[in-house]
Every structure is written in structure tokens, then in C-alpha cells.
Amino acid sequence: MSLDTAVIMALEILNSITILVLLALGLALIFGMMRIVNLAQGEFFTAGAFTVLTAVRYAHLPLWIGMLLAPCVVAGIGIAIEWLIIRRLYGRPLDVMLATWGVSLLLIGLITVIFGAVTQGIPFALGNFAVGRYSYPEYRIVMTTVAAGLMLSVYLLFRYTGFGRRARATIANPEMASAAGINTPRMFMLTFGLGAGLAGAAGAIMAPIVGVVPTMGVLYIARAFITVVVGGPVVLLGTLSSASALGFIEALISRFPLFRIETAGHCAPPPCEISIGGSAFFGQIALLIFAILLLRLLPQGISGFWRQRE
Amino acid sequence: MRRISSPEALSALLVLLPLLAVPWAFKPYTANVLAVYMIYGLLAMSLGLIWGYAGIMSFGQTAFFGIGAYAYGAIGLNLIDRTHQTHAALLGGLAAAALLAAVVGYFMFYGRISDVYASIITMALTLVLFAFAVSTGGDEWVIGVARFGGFNGMFGQGESSQNIANFQIPPVTLWLPGMAAPFEFKINRESTAGYFLVLGASVVIYLLVRFLLRSRLGRVTVAIRENEARVASLGYDTRFYKLALFTIAGAIAGLAGMLFAAWGRFVNPDRFGLGFAASTVVYVLLGGRTNLLGGFVGAAIIGHLTSYLAEVVPFTTIPGDAGPWVTFLMEASRRIVREAPLLVQGAVLVGVVLVLEDGITPPLFRFLTRHRRWGWWLLLPAVLLYFGHRVACLQADLCVF
């Protein structure tokens, strides 16, 4: 394999990992940390994308303002949902799952009512750079940078700020935190809002590349959950390690066929053969199967496993 | 076996008698539609069983539904020309669904995965099967003459190498020893045998499951739902009981799938889709997961509602000179009606969880129990009268609709 192909492959792997990190980060906070199975997470993602669309296409604001607006708007939506619905369901995990599923359907319906079901585009003015005989879009590098930046911000927020300390305390032991004077309901609300905002940011940053349609969240939510579950309870490390492992597998299997099976059937030229691997479809299947296997081996997720060993 | 209580007998009669009378009281299309509601109801019941009674929320019931349908289709298509019956297909579909359920169940329960993670794994299963089923469009995806067909769904391939759609999945065809000719269960202008097949299957499965729940397996599983640790400490192998119930629920879902394939003569990857899985959950939630009939009620209500919305196609043109507010309101309401199925499903989910925790059927049953005299003396005769009238007017061709 030539050098430029190897570099392109490395970039493809980086891209897979970036997308998984973006999808999973907000959910890692909400599910990984707060144990809320939020099936509306995909729609936070969608709402972020639509915020950018509205800003750029309807309010004629520059793209970067739209991108900054998106997490704020979606955080607001998240806070509203937490206050209206999730708050009443703490301690009932399956009911939370169902209620958030309902919220997800309502949001999709609402967005469709407002914007219509057509896929819309957000134009952006970035170019591409050459890698040997290939050209690769600059925007994907920007995406990776933003993903890294988001992770860094979350880390700094939770490690070094008062809010972060209080949030960690509340989630680790709500009663104790409350006894120590922390406003626990407010903490839950703000943390949930933060998780929603992260998803909104992810949706905003991915919108120019993937196109904006009301059902876009549905395609991503499964992978987001799988990444977070495999990652385990430690938010950042778990998400990063899980996204790396799964993204690597997905990119690899999308590229290289594993083996071929011959089947009966009418093909031209004969024989008919099914090739396992080497396409986007098998990349996704490989991700799912690999995740199931990892969970079987490490039921607490990757970071849970590390934590146990310490 | 304890005596059947009066409210239960009343509800059974209120439901069964009309259902039995439908083919003579309404045009064949109604029987057709009710058959599929019952099939969805069976699927919902399997979810109600595993969720309401065993406490495991499985997104994967539709996976077993789909496997049962595809397996029945593949076997049936291959054998129907030679054997002229679908016995092997029926057994094969059931076995395939039960086997998959057993494997997945073993994996989850013997792996000590927590309930929430188990749900997510069942969701992943459905996704994998969906992604697989839609990728089978090419020629190479065949089992004998049964072509998977990807999005188009499963059909039988004709003799010529170029026929991609020549014959459909056969209906349930029985040819027992002693019968002169094979008998096909169809629903059309001439025969409603297919409808009675589905009705019969639903009743039999319902009774079997009730019997099962009173048996040891059922009682232990319900106890596990309440407090698994305690049951384990009493010496029961909880993993085995959970696996057994999961497999049975999977088999029921597979049976529903087979009936579906035989009813529509058709199966396609949408049966593995998240949308269908979501609908099933909504049926159970709305109908009530604390009893077995909830799924049927939920399926009937939502099915009817979405059908109704599909038939209301408001495409009224907004007059060009209408003011901006009128235009906005008309367009908004038009769009809301368009997306109504989604909004309704979402509202049901949120509403039931927050308000109507156990769904519709428990309050209904409570009502029937309290007012059973009204039930026997007023409701039942009213229902009988209505159906009797419909049968009469249909025979005489005097019915208004």
C-alpha cells in the first residue's frame, strides 16, 4: 500500500472516531454519569443542526454565530425537558426510557411540522488539501479539532471549576450533596442541560457535512448509546477509549473485505458470491457486533473494567 | 385452576362474540384489517409477557417476529410446489424464532448483564437484523427459490434466471391425513378462513400463556421481577427461568410473524425496523402491560387511529387572498395532521408514563368489575343486538355502509 493511501486510511479512522466522540459525548454525561436513558438524545443533535440552519438560512447570520447559538438553544431545550418530565421519573429507569422516547417522537414531529421533511443543506466555504494523489476535505479536520476541544472543555469544567465539583458530588451521592447544601435538583437540571448542549454542538458541527433532516437523529442514537455503554461510567476516558476502539473497527471493516461466500442464485458472471466486509454497511455491522462482544466480556464497559482493576 | 370470575367472563364474551361475528357483519376488508391487528396484538402480548411479567424490556420482539416471518417464507416458498402444504414452514418458522431467542437470551442472562443493558442489546439485535435484511437485494441472496429481495421483500423466484418476482409466500395451507385436498387459509371475497385462523391462534396462545403464568415457571418469573436476589437465595436458578420465559416470548413473537407473512403473503425488512419496534412498545404501554390483553387493545386503538389519519387527506388549497394569519394557521394545522401519527405516538408514550401508568385496560377492567350488572344486562345485549342487526342487513344487502 502506498504512503498516501495509508495516510488517507488513517484519516478515515480518525474521522470515524471523531464522529463517534461527537455523538457520544453528551450522552456520556446524561447516561454515563446520570444514568438517564435518554432516547431523545438524537433529537438534541437534530435540534442543534436545525438551529444552525435557521440562523444561516432564515436569519442570515454568519455560520460561526449559528454554531455558537446551537449548544445554547439545545441546552435550553434540555433544561426544559428535564424540568417538565425527567424530574418526575428519577428512580424509574425504564419509564425514563419510554418517556424520552415519546419526547423524541414529539420533537421529530414538531421539527417536521415547522421545517418540513425535506433534507436541507448548509453551505460552507472550506476547501480541501492534497494527500498525495487524493484530496481530503479540510472540514473533517475542523470537526476533529472541535471534538477534541469539546472534550477538553468538559474535562476542565468538571475538574477545575466549582460547578464541576458540585456536579460530580451530586451525581456520586445526591443525599450527601444535598446535606452539604448543594441545590441537587438544580444540579441535575444543569448537568442534563449540559449534556443536551453538547449534543447540540455535535449536531451543529456535523450539519454542513451530513445535511439537515428531521429524522437525522434516529440514525445516530443507536451508535451513540452503544459507544457510551461500551465506554463505561467514566465520562471522558470511557467515551474516548470506546470511540477509538469502535471507530477503528468500523473504518477498518469498511475498507477491507474479510472473506467471500459463494451462494446459489442466478448471477452474471457466475458464481454468485457475497463479500463480507469492504463496505459501509459491514463497517456498521462490525461496530455493532464488536460492541456486543465487548459488553459480554466487560459488562461494566471499558472504563468500568479499568476502575475495577485499580 | 380457580373459577373464572364474572368480570373476566364478561370481558371475554364482549370481545369474542363480536370478533366471531365480524366476517358476517362486515365486508371482507374489515376481517382483513382485524386479522392484522390481532397479529400485532399477539406480538404486543409477547412483549407484555416478557416485560410486564418478567420485568425485562425487550426491544427485540420484532426481531423474532421478523425471523419467524422470513423463515416461514423461505421454507414455504421452497416446499409449497412439492408438498402442497406449509406444515414444515410453520414448524421451521417457530423453531427459528425460538432458537434465536434462546441464543440471545442465554447470552444476556447467563452473562449477568443488567436489565437496562439487556434492553440496549435487544435494540442492537433489531438494528443488525434490519441492516442485514436491507442489504440482501442482490441476486446472490437466495435460499433455494426464495429470494430475500432486500427492501422489496421476499418472493419466490421463477424458473427463468430473469424472473425476480414470480410467486409469493404461500398462505397457511394444511393437508392433514384424511383430507381430500389441501386447505388454504385466506381472507378474500370467497373465504374468511384466514381470519379465523388468526383469531383461533390468538385465543389458544392467550389461554396457554395464562396457564403458563399460573404454573411454576410463571410464578417464579414474576417473583424474579419483584426481587431477583431473594429468589436466587431460595435456590432457584434465576438465569434459567428468565431464559425460558424469554424463549417462550420469542416463540410467540415468531408465531405472530409467521401469521403475518401468511396473511400478507409478503415480508420485508421494515419488520425489523425501529419504527415497528417502537409501535409495539406503544401498543403495550397504551393497552397496559400488567395484563395480557393490553397489547391487543393498544394495537387495535393505534392501528385504527393511524388508519383513520391516513384516510383524512386534507389538501385543501389555501385561497390566494387569505390573510397571513389564516394562511399560517391552515398550513400549520395541515402539517400537524400530516405528522399526527408521530405526534400521537409520542404523546401516548409521555402521557402514559407520566399519567396513565398502567395503560388503558386496568381502569377498564375496574369499571367492568364494579358495574358488572350493567355489563351483563346492558352492554352485552347491546353488542349482540348491533352485530345481529349488521349480519341481517348485510345478508339482505341493505346496509348503509
Next chain:
Amino acid sequence: MPVGSLLDKTGGINIYGLPAIAATEYAVAELNAKGGLLGKQLELIQYDTQSDIANFPKFAKKLILEDQVVVIHGGITSASRESFRPVIDEYKQLYFYNIIYEGGVCDKYVFVTGETPTQQMGPLAKYALKKYGTKAYTVAADYNFGHISWKWWDIFWRNGGGLEPVAGGKRGQHVGKVEFIPLDVTDFNATINRIQEAKPDVLMSFLVGGAHINFYRQFAAAGLKNKIPIISTTFGFGNEHIVLDAKEVEGLVACYPYFDEVDNPQNRAFKAAMKKKMNNPNYYIGDAGAESYNGWNFWAKAVQKAGSFDREPVTKALETGIEWDSPMGRVKMDPASHHVIFTMHLAAVNNKHGWNVIESFPNIPPTETMQLCDLIKNPNQHTQYQPK
């Protein structure tokens, strides 16, 4: 007289469904305004199949058994059509399928007014060979339409634009391996890299649907829009040229029997009437809309010719080869295959979210289907064929 229509008003497929519904309503209203058919007013009964394939057999049975319609028009994706064509066959119902598809349907009760791949591929192949070069890379949607389109394209490209080798023309060759992409994939990074590796002269796209629109955007973002020209038999059908920007797809070439930009008296009247009906001076009709309109009018002309609404006389009338001047140009029903012979137009995307018509080709028959399907010689066929 009840007539039925099964189209998706809601859900993902409604980008094709809504224009088809609008054109259907207009076509029936226009017929009724002219006094109806055979003195009777038409009652249009529509069901929204909600982009859910399970609804098609269900509502088809409703139209047939309860509403007792004399004809059904509808179905959009091939999957939806095949899901209820068995119902059509069981009840011997007259049915019109009015959308572009992969070809090969051969059914006595079915008439198809949508174009088939060979009608598009001939002109496209000849144009690409002349203007771009002989090496083509193909990406296709991973479902039946994509697979069968590829099969025909494989033959057409290698033969230089025909089912048989075209005399005196260049021959095309395929580079790289054809890629089938599932309908819900939105990230085409790996595909775009593989295309660059193969270094084709032209890219043929059979991509379909909302998720696949992103391919064109990502392709342009990788800087390939001006390096590798694209031809397509599917682009534009979902109004992709309206969603995408000129700098993302300008110059892409497609071949359809209808573009709004086609200029003839019927189309001018049609466009004016539709813009009035939809209360939108910028309304874009599109191929789906025009084909639905044509389908209803083919049926209406046959009913008038036969003097009856019953299936058999109407079928006989259609099988005499009805032809007329439609907004698409001249169209003719081929008696034996139940498909339409079109005037095909080649057009390139311009920088105003529209098309510039390059060239028009009259009398392009659906050769692949005509080769396999003769319903006059063998009337008892109810199937769909595909290339060998």
C-alpha cells in the same frame, strides 16, 4: 365513478409523494372540469401510505374491496409497488405505476408510465463517452433499484450506449468496483477516497434519497466537483438540485423525459396551472409530478377510446398504442410491453437551482423491458424481469 390513488403524503418518501399527489389531484380535477369521463364525474379516493410499505397492500385491498375503484394509480418505491402488485393480480385490478424504476415489470393488469434505465442510459452513455472519456466508476443505492440499474448500466457502458455494441462508437470500461451504499448512510468518506484511487473519467450515480444527497456535498467538499464529472439517472428526481448549491453540483448531467425547463405549449399550460393550484409562483413540478399527470391522462384517453371503465376494454384500447402530446413532449404507449416510449432530454444542472436542457431525443423505447416482455403474445404474465 370512484378512482384510487396510493401515494406517500407523509414520511421520508413524501419528497416524491407530494409532487405526485399534487399532479394527481390536478389531473383528475382537469378531467372533471372538462365534463368528466363518459359523462361521469371522477371521485378521487386517496390514501396516505405514510412511507410504510405495509400500508400498500392494506389500502389496496380497501380500494378494491370497499371503495370498488375502477383503477388504481400509485406506488413510489419499487418495494412498495411489489408489495401490493400481488393484490392487484389476485383481484384482477387495473393499475398504473407512474414513477421511474428499474424496468422489467411484465403484468397484464399493470401499465407503467415511468421511465426505465435503458431509456436514460443510452443518451447518457453516448454523451459521456463523447465528452468525458471511457473510464467510469459507479456508485449505487443498495437496494433492488440500484442493483438492477447497475446490471443494465454495466451492459450499456461497455457497449457504448446500447443493449448491443453500438456501431462506430467508443466502448466504455468500468474502473474500481461498483459500490452499493445502504440508503441510510450519510458519511461517504471512504467511498470518496476509493473513487479518487480509481481515477475515473466520469462518475455514474444511482444514489437515491435524502441521506444520499450528502454524497454530492461531501464530494464537492473534497474538491472533486471540477475534477470528476458526474452523470446520473436518479439525481434531480428528488429535487436534489434545489436542495444543493450550484457550487456543489453545477454541471451534473441527467437524462429524464421531463424537466420543468422543457419548452412546449402543453408544458407551459401545465406549469401555469400547477403554479396557480399550489399558490406558489416558484413551484417545481418535477418528473414525479409530470409522470403522474401523464399516467392519469393515458388512462383517461383509453377509457374514452374504449367507451367503458372496465379493465378489459380499457386494456385493449391501451394496447392499440395510444400516443399524444403531453407536457413531456410526444409520448406513446407501447402495446406489447405496457410501457411508454418517451422523448428523452439531456440536461445539466445550472447555477440557478434548475436545469439547462442540452439535447432531446425522440422515440426512445424501453428496450430492456420490450426485449423480455410481450403481453400480447403471452398475455398471462404477472411478474418482474431483470437482466441476465
